[in-house]
Amino acid sequence: MAKNSKLKVAIYWAASCGGCDVAVVEIGHNLLKLKEAADILFWPAAMDFKYSDVEAMPDKHIDVCLFNGSVRTSENEHIAKLLRLKSKIMVAFGSCAYEGCIPGLANLYNRGDILTRVYEETPSTENPNGVIPTPHSKVPEGSLELPEFYDWVKPVGMVVPVEYSVPGCPPVASQVWAVLQTIIDGKLPPVGAVLGAGTKNLCEECERIRDGTKVKKFVRPHEVIADPNKCFLEQGIICSGPATRAGCGRPCIHVGMPCRGCYGPPEGVKDQGAKLLSAIMAVIDPEADVEQLVQQIADPVGTLYRFSLADSQLQQTKWAEEKKK
Amino acid sequence: MTETTKIRIDPITRLEGHGSINIFLDKAGKVARTYFQIPELRGFEKFCEGRPVEEMPRITQRICGVCPTAHHMAAVKAADAVYHVDPPPAAKKIREMMYTFFFVADHATHFYILGGPDFVVGPDAPPAERNIFGVIAKVGLDIGSKVIQALQDTHEAVAIIGGRYINPVGTLPGGVSKPISEQERVRLEQIGQGCVEFGQLSLKLFEDIVLKNKQYVAMIKSEDFTHRTYSMGLVDEHNRSNFYDGKVRVVDPDGKEFIKYGPNEYLEHIAERVEPWTYLKFPYLKNVGWKGFVDGKDSGIYRATPLSRCNAADGLATPLAQQHYERFYDAMGGKPVHATLATHWARLIELLYAGERALELARDPEITSTNIRTIPTATPDEGVGIVEAPRGTLTHHYITDERGLLRKVNLVVGTTNNHAPICMSVQKAAEGVIKPGKPVTQGLLNQVEMAFRAYDPCFGCATHAMPGQMPLTINLHDADGNLITVLSRDENGRVSTRRAEEL
Numbered sequence: 001m002a003k004n005s006k007l008k009v010a011i012y013w014a015a016s017c018g019g020c021d022v023a024v025v026e027i028g029h030n031l032l033k034l035k036e037a038a039d040i041l042f043w044p045a046a047m048d049f050k051y052s053d054v055e056a057m058p059d060k061h062i063d064v065c066l067f068n069g070s071v072r073t074s075e076n077e078h079i080a081k082l083l084r085l086k087s088k089i090m091v092a093f094g095s096c097a098y099e100g101c102i103p104g105l106a107n108l109y110n111r112g113d114i115l116t117r118v119y120e121e122t123p124s125t126e127n128p129n130g131v132i133p134t135p136h137s138k139v140p141e142g143s144l145e146l147p148e149f150y151d152w153v154k155p156v157g158m159v160v161p162v163e164y165s166v167p168g169c170p171p172v173a174s175q176v177w178a179v180l181q182t183i184i185d186g187k188l189p190p191v192g193a194v195l196g197a198g199t200k201n202l203c204e205e206c207e208r209i210r211d212g213t214k215v216k217k218f219v220r221p222h223e224v225i226a227d228p229n230k231c232f233l234e235q236g237i238i239c240s241g242p243a244t245r246a247g248c249g250r251p252c253i254h255v256g257m258p259c260r261g262c263y264g265p266p267e268g269v270k271d272q273g274a275k276l277l278s279a280i281m282a283v284i285d286p287e288a289d290v291e292q293l294v295q296q297i298a299d300p301v302g303t304l305y306r307f308s309l310a311d312s313q314l315q316q317t318k319w320a321e322e323k324k325k
Numbered sequence: 326m327t328e329t330t331k332i333r334i335d336p337i338t339r340l341e342g343h344g345s346i347n348i349f350l351d352k353a354g355k356v357a358r359t360y361f362q363i364p365e366l367r368g369f370e371k372f373c374e375g376r377p378v379e380e381m382p383r384i385t386q387r388i389c390g391v392c393p394t395a396h397h398m399a400a401v402k403a404a405d406a407v408y409h410v411d412p413p414p415a416a417k418k419i420r421e422m423m424y425t426f427f428f429v430a431d432h433a434t435h436f437y438i439l440g441g442p443d444f445v446v447g448p449d450a451p452p453a454e455r456n457i458f459g460v461i462a463k464v465g466l467d468i469g470s471k472v473i474q475a476l477q478d479t480h481e482a483v484a485i486i487g488g489r490y491i492n493p494v495g496t497l498p499g500g501v502s503k504p505i506s507e508q509e510r511v512r513l514e515q516i517g518q519g520c521v522e523f524g525q526l527s528l529k530l531f532e533d534i535v536l537k538n539k540q541y542v543a544m545i546k547s548e549d550f551t552h553r554t555y556s557m558g559l560v561d562e563h564n565r566s567n568f569y570d571g572k573v574r575v576v577d578p579d580g581k582e583f584i585k586y587g588p589n590e591y592l593e594h595i596a597e598r599v600e601p602w603t604y605l606k607f608p609y610l611k612n613v614g615w616k617g618f619v620d621g622k623d624s625g626i627y628r629a630t631p632l633s634r635c636n637a638a639d640g641l642a643t644p645l646a647q648q649h650y651e652r653f654y655d656a657m658g659g660k661p662v663h664a665t666l667a668t669h670w671a672r673l674i675e676l677l678y679a680g681e682r683a684l685e686l687a688r689d690p691e692i693t694s695t696n697i698r699t700i701p702t703a704t705p706d707e708g709v710g711i712v713e714a715p716r717g718t719l720t721h722h723y724i725t726d727e728r729g730l731l732r733k734v735n736l737v738v739g740t741t742n743n744h745a746p747i748c749m750s751v752q753k754a755a756e757g758v759i760k761p762g763k764p765v766t767q768g769l770l771n772q773v774e775m776a777f778r779a780y781d782p783c784f785g786c787a788t789h790a791m792p793g794q795m796p797l798t799i800n801l802h803d804a805d806g807n808l809i810t811v812l813s814r815d816e817n818g819r820v821s822t823r824r825a826e827e828l
Contacts, residue, residue: 017387017390018390019393019491021390022390022391023491026490026491029473072367073364103369106371109374114368114370114371115366117371118371118606119606123722124735124737125606126596131601133599133601133602133604134601141358142349144602146362146603147365149366170491221379222404222498222701223700223701224700251488255486255494255503256495256503257383257497298728299377301375302376303377303380306384
């Protein structure tokens with residue numbers, strides 16, 4: 001970064017819930033330190049209004065853009081491309097931007113299914129004329145525009161290249177501050193790294209006892225009173241720990257709930273779901289009826305890929321095929 | 326310039342991404358109609374199909390990262406209903422305690438960071454001062470640090486019970502995942518005491534800064550910020566407000582009970598309208614009907630806000646909050662109150678109630694009970710869960726197969742309730758400011774912004790924690806839709822006007 005000039009940071013959201021922005025606020029008093037060290041050009045950028053301002057900037061004017069949210073609409077895509085052009089470093093911030101997160105499960109259905117369900121089928125909806133929101137609509141006084149709702153949820157890295165990723169839904173406050181400090185200090189690792197997390201899996205840090213117990217039956221969290229000191233998986237409760245990157249501090253496990261994988265796969269693992277599946281297979285009792293046990297796993301795709309479906313190998317293959325067409 | 330004009334305001338929203346406001350003027354230059362658009366959709370109603378119902382408290386939180394705890398609670402209550410399971414009393418109390426601590430945090434965030442600065446620092450203050458730092462400058466570092474402390478403490482309380490403040494995980498059908506230890510209880514009681522003091526302090530501040538200022542009071546009571554709609558809120562068996570459980574009560578614009586319904590009956594009373602120009606639907610009272618964007622007894626439009634909750638209830642269940650509740654109606658000229666900006670006052674009364682209720686629960690001998698789970702045994706089928714989210718009544722409706730995997734999901738979300746009222750408030754505020762022949766100024770931005778901020782519609786929460794203002798822009802279009810002028814204000818409060826040919 002140039003000396004004598006403050007770092008220029010943009011914090012932006014696309015299709016997201018706001019949790020990543022709240023996570024930044026949760027750094028508390030450190031916000032003031034951030035303000036001292038950096039000019040925050042947007043937090044967040046306003047859409048149409050800011051287009052012109054952002055467009056007016058020279059390319060690479062922004063030092064670091066923390067981009068949260070996935071790409072679901074034409075507006076999200078437009079802004080992702082614009083910010084890419086104007087930023088030296090683009091960070092996929094939080095699970096939506098990094099791997100699609102829970103809203104990525106929408107990729108199990110197409111656009112039409114979603115619109116039909118929301119605007120026609122839901123029992124509270126009264127829509128005798130089958131009205132569906134559309135990008136261009138006529139009203140008596142003139143016309144109104146909406147962004148196009150795409151068929152897919154995509155992590156931002158699939159729309160534009162990103163230098164770094166920060167996992168978590170949302171990233172925990174201590175890790176958010178650690179990432180910001182790294183940026184402020186100019187100590188960013190080589191491009192491609194995952195920031196604000198560990199490299200190993202959650203189990204390596206977990207204090208719960210693992211004694212090699214093999215599983216004869218899988219159960220769901222509400223069906224049993226689990227032993228608070230033993231490994232969930234060895235008790236037959238699906239826990240995403242073996243396929244999840246460490247770094248969150250395990251708040252869910254500390255209140256007696258299994259991990260669902262919001263920190264994404266650990267270093268070196270490309271597909272979180274496949275990794276979790278292999279970990280599950282490894283705890284099954286060799287004498288058990290494997291087929292029966294597998295059937296006991298409720299909603300395999302939504303469990304194995306709870307946060308990472310949009311970034312899974314399966315999804316990539318599908319997109320690659322579509323591109324060929 | 327041709328006969329009519331279209332004005333477009335693009336603010337940032339929190340709930341569903343981004344929002345914009347369009348105002349059309351008639352030939353005479355008066356406001357003809359406003360459109361408030363939500364241009365994003367994620368489709369939880371569809372992609373939750375196939376998911377295990379016990380996971381819904383952890384999945385639907387991702388609808389809103391600002392009020393994830395509300396979705397967490399509505400979801401687990403719906404899941405209880407799906408399994409026909411009644412959690413042990415201690416589990417319900419632990420849930421309600423987490424929820425009331427969350428309410429204190431959320432309402433405090435709104436008053437001190439989002440909506441409150443308009444009043445505390447002043448609507449005419451430089452925009453760059455109208456933020457949390459401006460509030461601290463005005464009320465002093467001592468009180469300012471108490472605000473920050475209250476936010477930190479309430480976040481800690483939610484995390485003690487649910488693991489973390491954003492997206493807590495501590496509940497599952499039939500109960501909660503972890504009992505409260507005595508050590509944790511002591512800390513929660515301490516935080517609860519702090520919340521009660523903080524609630525009183527906040528109401529005192531409101532009294533000194535807002536109520537003693539005639540100009541503010543006149544603004545609150547002005548017709549520009551008034552809508553006579555139905556009011557909705559969850560009430561207990563004595564018709565007192567409750568955020569976690571009870572029946573939904575709706576009173577008409579005169580304050581008379583119109584309907585009181587349990588979660589399972591919501592479809593008999595609530596319908597949602599679809600418009601082609603926004604991705605968000607418009608709920609209304611089914612048995613009154615949709616009559617367009619108008620208020621009054623013949624229009625099914627209702628509001629679901631702190632103000633409407635006070636209107637819909639006969640009182641509050643805790644002593645200090647009840648005193649303020651009575652004072653509120655005395656000062657505002659009796660029930661019901663329809664002044665949109667009085668929502669800020671009602672919100673602080675609710676904050677005090679939530680603090681008192683959290684403290685009560687932290688002192689409840691049963692709160693440390695280890696009997697916190699009922700294992701569901703019935704075959705799962707269908708259930709509805711309703712809570713009061715800070716921004717309105719929140720309904721989750723699930724239908725599952727016999728394994729408890731979701732077949733159908735329906736959601737009527739807090740801010741969605743207020744979509745039509747927000748449109749109306751924006752229209753009225755615009756009518757109050759836009760006069761034929763007068764140029765559109767920053768006043769429009771401020772008034773329109775105040776009109777919808779009163780609803781705390783999940784807009785710009787995180788944004789407003791930082792210095793600055795929500796960036797807005799107004800685009801003026803002629804009758805053919807051609808852009809004439811852009812009036813905009815950036816996050817530093819700078820206002821600029823550009824003619825179309827300069828763009």
